[in-house]
Amino acid sequence: MIGSVVDLEITDVAFGGEFVARHEAELVFVRGTILGEKVRARITHKRKRGYLATVEEILHPSPARIEHPWPLGSVAQTGAANYGHIELTAQRAMKAHMLRRELKLAGLTSGLGGASPEMFTVDAVPEADPAAPGWRYRTRIWVDKLATGVGMYVPNLGKHVPLTEIPLASRRLEALQVCGNAWDALATTTEPFHVQLVAPSASPPLLLANGQAFSAPGQPAAPVVHEVVEFQGEKFWYELAADGFWQVHEYAPALLVASVFDAVSVTPGDTLVDLYSGAGLFSQVAAELVGPAGKVRAYEGNELATRAARKNLAAHPWAETYALTLDAQTIAEIVPGADIVIADPPRAGLGAQAAAELARSSATQIVLVSCDARSMARDVTAILQAGRQLTYAHALDIFPNTHFVETVCAFV
Structure with missing residues (x-):
């Protein structure tokens, strides 16, 4: 065959x-x-x-x-935009089919916990650049520094191809001018090496290379970025390491905050546990919502992210941060006493055992944020099989022109 x-x-x-x-x-x-x-x-x-x-x-x-707008990103080359040959509305339909298939493969049958695979549809999000629908949205992107300019590796060719533009990247990253020869002094060898481009919402763009941050060629900068997220008319400010995790779509942080806190009912005095809390995206908003009579406990495995969260939550002394490796055992130990749990794990997800432990906790509301359809399907099914009910399912197309999709699911 x-x-x-x-x-x-x-x-x-x-x-x-x-x-x-x-x-x-x-x-x-x-x-x-x-x-x-x-x-x-x-x-x-x-x-x-x-x-x-x-x-x-x-x-x-x-x-x-459609004709792929960026052939280098196509499946035949780098695959960086592996859905770019599909019209945007149809991309979302494909992703909904994929979510439903993964849920069925994971064992989710209609009626389990009030859920059905057909509940999952994928919503469009605002365009980062209305002149380029589905493009120019990434505020974080990785490319390879070549002897001249930057490029991407094409497996079928067995070599790097220089970039003249980066269509997935935010327009704000154009200020760094990485596609020309301005940064060639960084290339001290002929071997390509990774560089990261970062376009924060509340500080200038940076290029990260060899453990250093630069605001322009030859201009070192502090390896720190600032972000701002608006929710219900209030602005929340964040500081984090320049290479720290932050949602890559221009509007994803605000969209996910809105979705998460639409999925649950938070009242003053609640105790909320934030698992995989990162720099405190959800924790800071939660601290404001529960107020001084409540508590927020934020847990994150990355020590640098935990330090950032601690700083971002400094104005809310009722919010505490902990650096902790999260697994089924530790989740079972730290969740007791929580009214609400938010979990935003990395791509690998919670894992079936940890998801079941979370489901068996005394929390009255649980929110699961997932960036991977397969791990989401496994975790959602495990939570439902442990006796929870699905009350909210929202999929957001924050990775257009790729197969990735973000989901927010809530359980009682």
């Missing part, structure tokens, strides 16, 4: 930017296509479940197919 060229009809949307077909009763996973298309593809690899194939010809294109 490997090496065969076969005609396939795409019947579902899989995790990781792949689409699903069948050939001779075997599952075949294909990138760069769209649900409903008929394609001619070459089978390249055997997997534990099915085969992987690459498209050689689109036999019957979807009406949603």
Whole structure:
């Protein structure tokens, strides 16, 4: 079967930017296509479940197919914009199909905990640049510094390709002028190396390289950034390490704060536990909502992020921060006494055991924020199987032109 060229009809949307077909009763996973298309593809690899194939010809294109605006980001090259060949509204439909498929594979059946895979749809978010819908939204992006300019590695070519523009990057990053030769003094060897570009909302853009921060070529800067998030007419200010975690979409921090606190009812005097709290995005808003009569306990495994959260919460002495490795055991130990728990784990998710421990806690409300469809599906299913009810499911398209999608789920 490997090496065969076969005609396939795409019947579902899989995790990781792949689409699903069948050939001779075997599952075949294909990138760069769209649900409903008929394609001619070459089978390249055997997997534990099915085969992987690459498209050689689109036999019957979807009406949603467009010319990729950034060919270097396509599946055939870097894959950095692996949904860029799909019209934006259709991208969201594909992501909804993918979420539902992952939930079903994880064991979620209609009625479990009042939930159904069909509850999950994907909402558009405001455009970072209305002149470039679906692009120019990333305030954090990684590229490779070349001898001249910057580039990205293209596996099929086995080499780096220089960049003349970075369509996913925020317009504010253009001020750094990384695509020319302005930063070539950083390249002390011929080997490419990673640099990070950061465009904070409340401080100037920075380039991070070799453990240093720069505001312009040859101009070192403090490796600290400032962010501002508005919620219910109030501005919340944050300081964090320049290379610290922060949501990459221009509007994601405010959108997620709004979604999380729409999903739960917080009243003054509540005790709220924030798991994987990072620099305190949710904790600072929560501290304001619970007030001095309440408590916020923020837990984060990264010591630098914990220090940032401690500083960001300094005006709220009823909010405490802890550096702690989070797993099923520690979650079971720290959650007791909480009225509300917010969990925003990294891409790997909580894990089924930790999710079940959280579900068995005495918290009256739980919110799970996920950036990975597969780990979300596993964690949501584990929480429901442990007896919770799903009361809120919101998916946000904060990663347009890629297969990624953010979800916010709430349980009682």
